[in-house]
Amino acid sequence: MTVPAASAPVAPSPIPPAKRPLSRGDIRTLTLSALGGALEFYDFIIFVYFVSVLGKLFFPPDMPQWLGQLQVLGVFAAGYLVRPLGGIVMAHFGDKGGRKKMFTLSIFLMALSTIGISVLPSYESIGYAAPLLLLTMRLLQGAAIGGEVPGAWVFVSEHVPPRHVGLACGILTCGLTIGILLGSLIATAINTVFTPADIQSYAWRIPFLMGGVFGFLSVYLRRWLQETPVFKEMKARKELAAGLPLKVVLHRHGPAVILSMLVTWLLTAAIVVVILLTPNFFQTQHGIxxxxxxxxxSVATFFLAIGCIIAGALCDRFGGGRVLAVGSVLLAAACYTLYTLGGTRPDLLIVLYGITGLVVGTVGAVPYIMVRAFPPAVAFTGVSFSYNLSYAIFGGLTPMVVGAALRIDPLAYAHYMVAMSALGVVVGTVLTIRSRRVSAEAPAGVRA
Structure with missing residues (x-):
């Protein structure tokens, strides 16, 4: 009687690339990208924390204070208006020659322009040349950030498995938010350590000088990043966009452009109004x-960073549409409570602002929605064009629009955010319905 031979052990099936967990290399890429993004975004937004001081230093002293601040807000807005140009140029070469090169160039330009602001002479020294130079530096900052943010989202989304794209975009957005937090903390420290006279004399230059140093540190850090596997594969297969990527985007992906611009509008409202402008609102409107x-x-921005990661992870589980719709409802409630109670109850301001910041983290769903709206061959250009054009229009005009509205409506900030939240609910609901329809029509074997 023969004894059957022992069966050979069966080798475990390899994990499909789409379902693999995050590797150590993925985590390293996300960490370096988020850190570099934080330092560059600090450079871009530190400007808004010193609006009052810059208005006094770079414009005629006999100008009314409100007009001087409005002029500086106009310079601040100019950084947004030039973003599409910088974004389109960098995205073109990012889709043609590689993501990493443009990813590094953007932060180099930001470092140079931020150091430039730190050494600018005031209106008292050189007259009207001072605001013109300030405007020039701000335009360079805008061009740099126009390539940085969309490039960073595309870069990390192409490094990680598809089922972790939301988490990756959330972590990257968290990094950008940490840049805002860093700006808030340093602005707080400057206002605490120095007297108002010292700040106007010289101390306002310190945060801009630090920003330049941060920028060059980021350039160094990005030496360790690798080109994305998706771009390498497209290049090897000769699947890169033929001709102008922007032309392809406009001719073939119009609905994706409109969708991306709408969700970016909500993002600009949440960041510009709630995070950047609200401290000055409570100071000037309520004397806090x-x-x-x-x-x-600072508390609100910290919780915003956490909220971005949560929103990104939830997108991987439930889809971007559902996260956007539910988060927008919560955003409307939190903002209305903040602006109606925060001014009369300063003792509750930190708590109310912190809760609102966490809910503002809903914007962590925005990059997930955008990077999935365009094919890889034109992803950089599609996201960059839509995001920067929308930010230029709405991010650039919002400070002046809501600032002017405050003169006739004390709750202008609250009403604007409720309107934007309603937009988020509509877009999120449409995305959810469309996603269900696509899933229902797909063959059973390929449904998610």
Whole structure:
């Protein structure tokens, strides 16, 4: 009687690339990308924390204070208006020659322009040349950030498995938010350590000088990043966009452009109004000390960073449409409570602002929605064009529009955010319905 031979052990099936977990290389890429993004975004937004000081230094002293601040907000807005040009140029070469090169160039330009602001002479020294130079530096900052943010989202989304794209975009957005937090903390420190006279004399230059140093540190860090596997594969297969990527986007992906611009509009409202402008709102409209408003802003921004990661992870589980719709409802409720109660109850300001910041983290769903709206061959250009054009229009005009509206409506900030939240609910609902329809029509074997 023969004994059957022992069966050979069966080798485990390899994990499909789409379902693999995050590797150590993925985590390293996300960490370096988020850190570099944080330092560059700090450079871009530190400007808004010193609007009052810059208005006094770079414009005629006999100008009314409100007009001087409006002029500086106009310079601030100019950084947004030039973003599409910088974004289109960098995205073109990013889709043609590689993501990493443009990813590094953008932060180099930001570092140079931020250091430039730190050494600018004031209006008292060189007259009208001072605001013109300030405007020039701000335009360079805008061009740099126009390539940085969309490039970063595409870069990390092409490095990780598809089922972790939401988490990757959320972590990257968290990094950008940490840049805002860093700006808030340093602005708080400057206002705490120095007297108003010292700040106007010289101390306002310190955060811009630090920003330049941060920028060059980021350039160094990005030496360790690798080109994305998706771009390498497209290049090897000769599947890169033929002709102008922007032409392809406009001719073939119009609905994706409109969708991306709408969700970016919500993002601009949440970041520009709630995070960047609200401290100055409570100072000027309700007389709350700058130290308290900036402390509350720091708490809100910290929770915003956490909220971005949560929203990104939820997108991987439930889809971007559902996260956007539900998050927008919560955003409307939180913002209305903040602006109606925060001014009359300063003792609750930190708590209210912190809760609102966490809910603002809903914007972590925005990059997930955008990077999935375009094919890889034109992803950089599609996201960059849509995001930057929308930010130029809405991010650039929002500070002046809501600032002017405050003169006739004390709750202008609250009403604007409720309207934007309603937009988020509509877009999120449409995305959810469309996703269900696509899933229902797909063959059973390929449904998610």
């Amino acid at each position: 000390p700058a130290t308290l408003t900036l402390q509350a802003n």
